[in-house]
Every structure is written in structure tokens, then in C-alpha cells.
Amino acid sequence: MTLNDEAIGLLTDRIEAAQRGARAIPKLTDDFPGMTLDDGYAVQQALRRRWLAEGQRQVGWKAGLTSKAKMDQMGVRVPSIGFLMADMARPEASAIRTDDLVHPRVECEVAFVTRTALSGPHCTREDVMAATDFVVPAVEIIDSRFSGFKFDLPSVVADNGSSARFVTGGRAFRPGQIDLASLGVVLEKNGEAVAMGSSAAVMGHPAEAVALLVKVLHELGETLPAGSFVMSGGITEAVAVKPGDCVTARFQALGSVGMRFV
Numbered sequence: 109m110t111l112n113d114e115a116i117g118l119l120t121d122r123i124e125a126a127q128r129g130a131r132a133i134p135k136l137t138d139d140f141p142g143m144t145l146d147d148g149y150a151v152q153q154a155l156r157r158r159w160l161a162e163g164q165r166q167v168g169w170k171a172g173l174t175s176k177a178k179m180d181q182m183g184v185r186v187p188s189i190g191f192l193m194a195d196m197a198r199p200e201a202s203a204i205r206t207d208d209l210v211h212p213r214v215e216c217e218v219a220f221v222t223r224t225a226l227s228g229p230h231c232t233r234e235d236v237m238a239a240t241d242f243v244v245p246a247v248e249i250i251d252s253r254f255s256g257f258k259f260d261l262p263s264v265v266a267d268n269g270s271s272a273r274f275v276t277g278g279r280a281f282r283p284g285q286i287d288l289a290s291l292g293v294v295l296e297k298n299g300e301a302v303a304m305g306s307s308a309a310v311m312g313h314p315a316e317a318v319a320l321l322v323k324v325l326h327e328l329g330e331t332l333p334a335g336s337f338v339m340s341g342g343i344t345e346a347v348a349v350k351p352g353d354c355v356t357a358r359f360q361a362l363g364s365v366g367m368r369f370v
Contacts, residue, residue: 111147115140120154123267126253130208135254135263148265149328155268156191165194167337169325170248171317172269174310174341187317188261189324190269192337198249200277203370209251209272212349212369215342216293216357218307218314219246219276220283222338227331231322236315239334242280243288243314245359247367248339249273250346274339278363289313292360293343297353303344314340 111119119136126133136151137143160166172188198204206212223241251272252259264270291307311317317340322332332338349355349369356366 109146109150110142110144111140111150116147116150116154119151119266120158123151123253124155124158126210127267130210131253132210132255133253135259136266137260137263143262145262145265148262151266152190152268153328159193166191167194167197168192168339169321169332169336170269170271170274170339171321171341172264174317174320187311187320187341188265188269189321190265190271192271192274192339196271196273198273198275198367200275201366202275203368204249204273204275206349206351206369209249211252211257212272213250213257213346214247214295214349214355214357215250215346216295216303216305216344216359216365217246217248217339217342218288218291218310218359218362219244219274220315220318220338220340221280222332222334222336225331225334226318226322227326229323229326231319231326233313233315233319236318236322237283240283240315242282243286243362244276244280245278245357245362245365246274246276246339247355247357247365248342249275249349275365275367277365278359279361281362283315286361288315291362294358295344295347296356296358297347297349299354302347305344307343309343310341317341 250270252270295303
């Protein structure tokens with residue numbers, strides 16, 4: 109780490125103000141060019157501790173930048189993680205406001221709900237599958253708070269992986285009931301297919317992304333509790349949305365997740 113406690117507090121204030129005020133800011137490394145990935149997580153976790161102290165409820169975690177499409181889109185080569193709070197959830201088929209977001213974009217993901225805890229530096233795909241209660245289809249609405257949707261890895265990690273909103277729907281399956289390595293997905297906007305892919309795009313198998321998340325949590329001194337909701341990362345590139353858009357994510361076997369933006 110290169111940041112001291114004062115700098116971490118300053119950047120936490122800056123990120124929180126951008127998120128709550130829905131305003132774009134320059135990437136953090138413009139003012140702190142020596143900022144590292146560890147510094148980014150220090151800011152992210154400071155924000156998480158602040159919100160928990162205020163009484164907000166955490167429901168789980170997310171893996172990000174886990175597919176080649178997302179890495180190419182964002183110009184990075186290392187996956188990341190972020191936390192998910194209860195107030196980020198939106199009902200399926202609901203109207204999602206955009207006036208409290210900066211750069212809203214949507215992406216299709218497979219979400220896991222755990223029934224037993226996961227921890228440690230050696231977590232495997234098999235461990236994740238054994239610990240999973242069920243999987244559901246999901247759409248994450250990401251929202252980078254950085255000007256022009258341009259950022260680097262330390263900045264986006266500090267910004268909690270662009271976390272903003274998420275929606276689940278479709279059908280829940282036990283992990284052994286479905287081949288999670290080869291699920292086809294089509295993302296439709298206003299009735300037209302705008303992105304498609306396979307769940308294999310997420311590190312070969314979405315459970316691999318969850319295992320990676322557990323390893324990163326271990327490095328941060330955390331574990332993944334039983335009952336956690338975990339988003340495994342975008343299967344396709346993220347697609348921009350605006351008021352008036354209707355979005356439907358269609359997952360092979362798992363069903364669909366729909367919403368509209370206002």
C-alpha cells in the first residue's frame with residue numbers, strides 16, 4: 109500500500125460523495141498516481157465499514173471483470189471483487205430510476221446463494237458447488253462514477269467495482285441440476301438482441317469466479333458467510349441504458365430477468 113489513513117479517508121469521502129450525488133469524478137490515480145490495487149481495496153473496505161456502521165445491511169459480494177469481454181472493454185487483465193448491500197436490490201420487472209446514476213449499464217450474470225460458509229486461500233470450484241444452495245439468473249446494473257466511464261483497476265476497485273443495482277428473476281436451480289459451464293445467454297434491449305454469450309466466458313465456469321472471490325476475501329481478512337448472495341461476473345460486455353429502455357436477459361434453462369429504465 110502507498111496510501112496512509114488520511115488519504116484513504118479522503119478518497120472514501122470522494123467515492124461516497126460521487127455515488128450518493130450521482131456525479132462523475134476524475135479517476136483517483138489522477139491525484140494519487142502511485143495508488144496500488146491494495147490501496148483500492150483499502151478505500152473499498154473503508155466505505156463498506158462506514159455503511160455497516162450506519163446500519164446498512166450487506167447481502168453478499170460480487171466478482172467483477174471475470175470475462176474476457178469485460179476485461180477487453182475495460183482494458184484490464186485482473187478480476188476484482190466488491191460488496192453488495194440490501195438497498196442495491198430491485199424487484200424483477202420493476203422500473204429502475206436513472207436520475208440517481210451516472211453511467212448505467214447492464215450485464216447478465218449467474219448468481220449463487222450459499223448454504224455453508226467458504227473461506228481460505230485454496231477454495232476451489234468444487235468447494236463452491238458443494239457450498240451452494242441454489243443459483244439464479246441475474247442482471248447487474250453497474251455505474252462507474254468516473255468521468256467518461258474511463259478508469260484503471262485501483263480506481264474501479266475503490267469505487268466498489270462500479271456496484272449500483274441488481275435484479276434477480278427466472279428460476280432457481282440446485283447447482284447439480286444444471287450445467288453451469290455452458291449456459292447460453294442473450295441480452296435484449298427494446299426487443300433487439302444486443303449481446304450474447306456463454307457462462308463459460310466467466311473463467312470457464314462461474315463457480316471459478318466465486319472461488320477467486322473467496323481467495324481475495326481471505327487476503328482481506330474476510331470469509332464468505334453461509335446465506336451469501338454472490339454475483340459471479342458479467343458474461344457479456346456491459347450495455348449502456350437510458351430512460352425509456354426495456355431490458356430482458358434470457359438465460360438457457362434458468363429463464364429470464366426483465367426491467368425497464370425511467
